[in-house]
Amino acid sequence: MDKVKVGINGYGTIGKRVADAVHQQEDMELIGISKTKPNYEAVMAQRMGYNVYTPSDKTSKMKDGGIKVAGTVEDMVNEADVIVDATPKGVGEKNKELYEKAGVKAIWQGGEDHEVAGFSFNADSNYNEAIGRDYTRVVSCNTTALCRLISNIDREYGVKKCRVTLIRRAADPSDIKKGPINSIVADPVKLPSHHGPDVQSVIPSIDISTMAVKVPNTMMHIHTVNMELKNDCSADDIKNLLAKNPRMHYLEPGITSTSETMELARDLGRPRNDMWENCIWEDSIDFYEGELYLLQAVHQEADVVPENIDAIRAMCELEKDADKSKSKTNKAMGIGTK
Numbered sequence: 001m002d003k004v005k006v007g008i009n010g011y012g013t014i015g016k017r018v019a020d021a022v023h024q025q026e027d028m029e030l031i032g033i034s035k036t037k038p039n040y041e042a043v044m045a046q047r048m049g050y051n052v053y054t055p056s057d058k059t060s061k062m063k064d065g066g067i068k069v070a071g072t073v074e075d076m077v078n079e080a081d082v083i084v085d086a087t088p089k090g091v092g093e094k095n096k097e098l099y100e101k102a103g104v105k106a107i108w109q110g111g112e113d114h115e116v117a118g119f120s121f122n123a124d125s126n127y128n129e130a131i132g133r134d135y136t137r138v139v140s141c142n143t144t145a146l147c148r149l150i151s152n153i154d155r156e157y158g159v160k161k162c163r164v165t166l167i168r169r170a171a172d173p174s175d176i177k178k179g180p181i182n183s184i185v186a187d188p189v190k191l192p193s194h195h196g197p198d199v200q201s202v203i204p205s206i207d208i209s210t211m212a213v214k215v216p217n218t219m220m221h222i223h224t225v226n227m228e229l230k231n232d233c234s235a236d237d238i239k240n241l242l243a244k245n246p247r248m249h250y251l252e253p254g255i256t257s258t259s260e261t262m263e264l265a266r267d268l269g270r271p272r273n274d275m276w277e278n279c280i281w282e283d284s285i286d287f288y289e290g291e292l293y294l295l296q297a298v299h300q301e302a303d304v305v306p307e308n309i310d311a312i313r314a315m316c317e318l319e320k321d322a323d324k325s326k327s328k329t330n331k332a333m334g335i336g337t338k
């Protein structure tokens with residue numbers, strides 16, 4: 001079978017990671033990435049050997065900045081079978097017309113509304129529903145981690161109700177524009193945060209409420225999760241269940257923080273210190289008055305990356321079996337190898 005041609009529109013935090021992951025897959029060909037500025041990321045893409053495309057009005061600026069331009073974003077879109085749009089929140093929506101005109105499949109990220117694609121995706125939750133689709137949205141990093149966790153537990157024991165509090169990192173490590181720098185911000189103030197409805201956009205049957213605050217930190221989000229289950233089980237049953245999924249990682253002994261988790265990623269020699277898995281404190285898994293409790297950390301820059309790869313495989317009908325797609329993605333990226 002011919003490799004599926006993938007273009008990445010928007011080469012920032014998410015785009016550069018998805019580009020590398022696509023490049024690692026045997027059944028996909030990275031035809032190029034788009035950059036709007038001739039900055040260090042454009043230089044690095046070029047050094048990686050990736051074709052660099054740019055919006056037509058930026059061509060001279062890119063060339064003046066020493067970047068060899070492969071063509072315009074329109075050229076990339078016309079050449080691709082599927083575009084992964086990883087432009088900033090709100091920009092992706094504006095690109096839809098371009099993709100429609102070119103008749104190319106497209107994947108948006110969690111910053112866009114569900115309606116942009118009309119279908120929201122998580123590989124553990126609804127892979128089969130993505131098969132053959134033209135448009136898909138990979139839900140946000142927090143929602144991805146919640147969908148993984150909830151789907152796995154729901155399939156085995158039935159989830160009656162979830163209550164989740166999210167402590168959200170305010171900005172990414174490379175982000176010099178966002179705050180807060182000396183505050184904890186209720187974001188949003190009102191119930192629910194977007195994460196609960198976003199989980200329901202992937203798993204409509206789940207009863208879930210979420211509240212979230214942003215903290216002055218760039219290293220990972222933390223979720224305090226509380227669930228009522230339909231069927232009886234023990235903390236050990238949940239521990240054994242989650243241990244079977246390579247996209248769940250029990251944190252090593254002595255780790256009590258996100259900073260130590262990022263240090264672990266460095267010790268593991270992960271590319272860009274990426275932790276693609278839900279990072280769960282095994283000892284936090286417990287029952288109180290019949291309800292399940294646990295704590296997990298989410299590496300915001302990383303966990304959606306394998307989901308984008310599985311979404312490509314489903315949409316392009318490269319693999320009809322969800323487990324086989326996830327295994328291929330995990331193996332190529334080194335997920336679950338510790």
Ligand SMILES: NC(=O)C1=CN([C@@H]2O[C@H](COP(=O)(O)OP(=O)(O)OC[C@H]3O[C@@H](n4cnc5c(N)ncnc54)[C@H](O)[C@@H]3O)[C@@H](O)[C@H]2O)C=CC1
Binds near residue numbers: 086
């Ligand atoms: N950073 C994170 O923690 C996560 C982000 N997301 C979502 O992923 C999407 C992308 O976010 P990030 O990667 O963080 O953004 P980013 O700001 O790091 O990267 C976006 C890139 O797109 C470029 N760009 C801007 N306008 C463009 C245009 N018209 N055409 C082509 N490229 C353009 C920017 O120059 C930048 O390189 C958003 O929807 C966000 O909500 C999802 C999960 C986690």
Ligand SMILES: O=C(OP(=O)(O)O)[C@H](O)COP(=O)(O)O
Binds near residue numbers: 141
């Ligand atoms: O998708 C994310 O978080 P979210 O699930 O809280 O929306 C990413 O961390 C990006 O969030 P940002 O829009 O605060 O940079």
